[in-house]
Amino acid sequence: MKIANVMRRIVFEEWGGTETAVWNSSLKLHRLGHSIEILATKALCSIDHETKEQIPIRRFDYFYPQLFLKKVNAFILDKKGGSPFSFTLFNYLKKRDFDLIHSHAMGRIGKLSQKAARKKNIPFILTFHGGNYDIPPSEMEEMCKPLKGSLGYGKILEKLLGLSRDLVEQADGIICVGANEYQLLRDKFPHKHSAYIPNGVEVSDFTSLPTLSFRHKYNIPTERKLLLCVSRIDYQKNQASLVPLLKELLCQGQDVHCAIVGFVTSASYLRQIRSEIENHNLQKRFTIVEGLPPKSDLLLSAYKESDLFILPSIHEPFGIVVLEAWSCNLPVIASAVGGLKTLIRSGNNGFLFTLNDIDSMLSAYRKAINNDSIKQNAYKEVLNKYSWDTVSSQILNFYVQAIANYEKK
DSSP: OEEEEEOSOOOTTSOOHHHHHHHHHHHHHHHTTOEEEEEEEOTTOOOOEEEETTEEEEEEOOBOOEETOOHHHHHHHHHTTOOOBOHHHHHHHHHSOOSEEEEOOOHHHHHHHHHHHHHHTOOEEEEESSOSSOOOHHHHHHHHGGGTTSEEOHHHHHHHHTOOSOHHHHOSEEEESSHHHHHHHHHHOTTSOEEEOOOOBOGGGGTSOOSSOHHHHTTOOTTSEEEEEESOBSTTTOGGGHHHHHHHHHHTTOOEEEEEEOOBSOHHHHHHHHHHHHHTTOGGGEEEEOOOOTTOHHHHHHHHHOSEEEEOOSOOSOOHHHHHHHHTTOOEEEESOTTHHHHOOBTTTBEEEOTTOHHHHHHHHHHHTTOHHHHHHHHHHHHHHOBHHHHHHHHHHHHHHHHHHHHHO
16 A cells, blocks of 8 residues: 655654654554655755655645745744645645555645545545644634734635635545544544544553663752653643642652653743743752653653653643653653543543642642552553554554545445
């Protein structure tokens, strides 16, 4: 099978959940004998073509249909939320011999991919990675901020190009990484070929012993309980809520430290976090690391040397980092939002807390810290249910059924 995996961007120096999912599933399908190409725009990376582990990656020129868009705002859109056009990507999709096109991007990249699939008379598959029906209005407002002061002509161009108005309706198959969003999709499109296929983890990547020490590198005393949060530094991930949590734990006599690790998609939010840490005079109790690449020895050490993993997101379709923490036998607490409500069964494989509720966060912390039972349950579950072999097999079966359905039309 020849598959085009289309993304808004792919940058190995700035990794996220979508990149992790696309890359690992592509590797597994390639090793099963399928031909995979990863196609994206040049957002944050100008390398036209490269091959990694025998998988070709191509990037194409792009633009945002906004007059008077400042470079700094275009860069923010590259980081998160941008919806560009790429005609060179569209033309490449039309010319190449694919059996199906799988878009991991919504917006205009997704629409151009769908149009290319129609011209080639092949199935078009769409995956919801960042949520589609359950994005909070506050997040949508933040993502639209870089567009203020510019004049958009995207809708006019979309109409002239004859792009689909409803990408979801036109898809021949939809994969949801979050169970809650899958149910919302089924409610709206009950007859659509769709599936809930969660993300996965390569557990073997987390079983080795790191050669470096995260605590030693960042001067974190060994006697302190280390709370770890690995996620993009972004308003969606809500790391600022960790500041009052840590302050309260310290007031209660807990000897704790917090490490925030993640690539920065919102520089203004990072400044806000640092400001709140300074306002509470907690500089010596926080360590912020602006991104560690996947399979980094320091990242592995951060998981291994921590005592608790916390994910306080406002919105989270799935949460691959939870699987990574489980793979390191690290107890997990997280906000009861989005896909986390399905992934984590409170009291069994972790604990959920009410978003931005300090009392609820404190309760989850006390229940989870040093809790061997939830660590054992989570580790068994990640081995049995969330390996990339299992996930990729489900994706392949979905492709086969989508092609069969399409040929019946």
